[in-house]
Each structure stands twice: as structure tokens, then as C-alpha cells.
Amino acid sequence: MRLKLEKSFVPFYIIWLTLTGAFLFSLFRGDWLIAFISFSTFFLTITPFLLQNRYRFYMPLGFTASIAFFIYAAIFLGEVHNFYEKFWWWDSILHAGSAIGFGLIGVVILLLLYKGEKIKAHPKVLTLFVFSFALAIGAMWEIFEFSMDEIFGFHMQKNGLHDTMWDFIINALGAGIASFFGYIHITKGSKNVFSRLIDEFLKINTAKHIRKS
Numbered sequence: 001m002r003l004k005l006e007k008s009f010v011p012f013y014i015i016w017l018t019l020t021g022a023f024l025f026s027l028f029r030g031d032w033l034i035a036f037i038s039f040s041t042f043f044l045t046i047t048p049f050l051l052q053n054r055y056r057f058y059m060p061l062g063f064t065a066s067i068a069f070f071i072y073a074a075i076f077l078g079e080v081h082n083f084y085e086k087f088w089w090w091d092s093i094l095h096a097g098s099a100i101g102f103g104l105i106g107v108v109i110l111l112l113l114y115k116g117e118k119i120k121a122h123p124k125v126l127t128l129f130v131f132s133f134a135l136a137i138g139a140m141w142e143i144f145e146f147s148m149d150e151i152f153g154f155h156m157q158k159n160g161l162h163d164t165m166w167d168f169i170i171n172a173l174g175a176g177i178a179s180f181f182g183y184i185h186i187t188k189g190s191k192n193v194f195s196r197l198i199d200e201f202l203k204i205n206t207a208k209h210i211r212k213s
Contacts, residue, residue: 012045012065012068015072019042019045020042022076023042037080038080044071048064048068057109059201059204060200063201067101070101073090074094077090079154084155091167092166092170096173098137098171098174099138099172099178100174100178102137102178103130103175103178103182104181104194104197104198105133105201106130106178107186108201108202108205109133110182115202123186126183126186127182127183127186128179130182134171134178135175138171142157142164142167181194182194
């Protein structure tokens with residue numbers, strides 16, 4: 001993994017420096033739980049880069065930064081700095097944003113396969129897959145939250161079943177927004193903020209694959 005020292009990487013550097021500082025300070029204090037959280041969050045924030053290089057699916061840098069911030073906000077700010085309790089809307093915003101984001105990733109994956117003639121399906125079927133893909137990612141995150149609460153005593157699910165069901169509802173709304181705009185993009189190609197982001201995804205991946213072929 002090679003990261004260029006560019007201004008566009010400043011958000012990543014801020015996140016990584018914050019996590020590194022928290023990790024070292026918690027080691028000094030002997031707070032092993034926060035040290036573990038800081039280290040785990042650091043590793044998870046570099047995971048998008050590792051996956052992109054491994055599977056040759058590339059995302060706009062701003063989108064990658066959004067994923068890194070989601071992980072940082074959900075685990076480090078949410079648990080270590082107790083943002084889930086300080087701000088009632090923190091969990092809802094994260095779930096809605098992540099569902100829309102992963103829904104858009106699903107749109108791009110399908111469009112790349114569709115334009116490469118690897119799959120043939122009606123736009124409504126593609127839209128259903130996008131919705132299901134975003135919901136599946138949200139479900140995996142709920143399993144992750146439950147695991148962290150059970151194993152390490154976190155408080156990510158707050159009120160248990162009630163919180164989980166509201167998270168699923170918010171995930172469904174976010175997935176619905178992403179799949180709706182994905183359908184509009186596939187059928188009409190209309191220009192809006194989501195369509196521009198989808199086009200940027202497609203442009204990056206098409207260019208990368210051309211250079212590698």
C-alpha cells in the first residue's frame with residue numbers, strides 16, 4: 001500500500017495521528033481497553049485502502065475518507081468519547097449515511113458488471129440488489145456492535161433490541177435513497193449529486209482497469 005503525501009490525505013493524517021496519540025497515552029496510563037479500541041480503529045481505517053488494492057475496486061478519495069471517518073466516529077468517538085450518549089442523533093446519522101454510501105457502492109459494482117456484459121438484468125432487479133446489499137452491510141454492522149458489547153462490554157447498542165430495530169429502519173431508509181437514485185441513474189442518467197458520485201466511481205475504475213490490462 002503506497003500513500004502519496006498529498007493535501008487530500010490530511011483528513012486521514014488527522015484521524016491516524018489522533019488514534020496513535022490515544023493509543024500511546026492509554027498504554028502509558030495502563031488503560032488497555034482504550035488502547036485496544038484505538039489500535040483496532042486505526043487498523044479498520046486503513047482497511048479500505050487494503051481492500052481496494054486487493055480487489056482492484058477503487059473509490060474516490062473523498063468517499064474513502066467518509067468510510068474512515070464513519071469507523072472513527074462509530075468506534076472511537078462513539079465509545080471512547082461517549083458521543084452516543086452526548087448526542088442522541090449520532091447513531092442515526094452514522095447509520096443513514098453508511099447505508100446510502102454502501103448502496104452507492106452496490107450501484108457502481110452492478111454498473112461495472114452490467115457494462116462489462118457480465119450480468120444481464122432488468123434495472124428494477126439491479127435496484128433490488130442494491131437495496132439488499134446496503135441492508136446486508138447494515139446487518140453485519142449490527143452483529144459487530146452486538147459482538148463488541150458482549151465481548152468487551154461496550155455500549156454500542158444502547159437499549160438493545162429497541163436501538164437495533166431503529167438502526168435497521170434507518171438503514172432501510174438510507175438503502176432506499178441510494179437504490180432510488182441508482183435506479184434513476186441507470187434508467188435516465190439524470191445529473192444530481194448521487195449521479196455525479198456514481199460517474200466518478202465508474203471513471204476511476206474504468207481508467208484503473210484500462211491501465212492494468
